[in-house]
Amino acid sequence: MPDHQSHTSPAEKNVAELQLDGVWRVVVLNDPVNLMSYVVLVFKKVFGFDDATARKHMMEVHEQGRSVVWVGLREKAEAYAFTLQQWHLTATLEPDETH
Numbered sequence: 408m409p410d411h412q413s414h415t416s417p418a419e420k421n422v423a424e425l426q427l428d429g430v431w432r433v434v435v436l437n438d439p440v441n442l443m444s445y446v447v448l449v450f451k452k453v454f455g456f457d458d459a460t461a462r463k464h465m466m467e468v469h470e471q472g473r474s475v476v477w478v479g480l481r482e483k484a485e486a487y488a489f490t491l492q493q494w495h496l497t498a499t500l501e502p503d504e505t506h
Contacts, residue, residue, distance in 0.1 A: 430503040431484040433477040
């Protein structure tokens with residue numbers, strides 16, 4: 408029987424490593440539940456945003472359905488997404504293709 412193990416090229420391996428270790432975005436999605444003032448409060452508490460920055464991101468969520476609230480390494484991104492979820496916000500991770 409032939410050996411069907413997948414062999415990844417160095418380039419493919421680098422892409423896979425970058426996806427795991429690279430730059431990720433924390434995205435907050437709009438939901439019909441949370442009040443705008445609550446979302447602003449959470450952004451200020453979780454990220455230390457000033458009022459204007461927190462409101463800017465809240466308005467992006469409200470008007471565009473989503474806002475990228477943080478960009479960085481995956482481990483920290485996962486921690487932020489988890490924290491936002493604990494505050495009952497809808498937060499997801501996506502790879503940052505620009506890095």
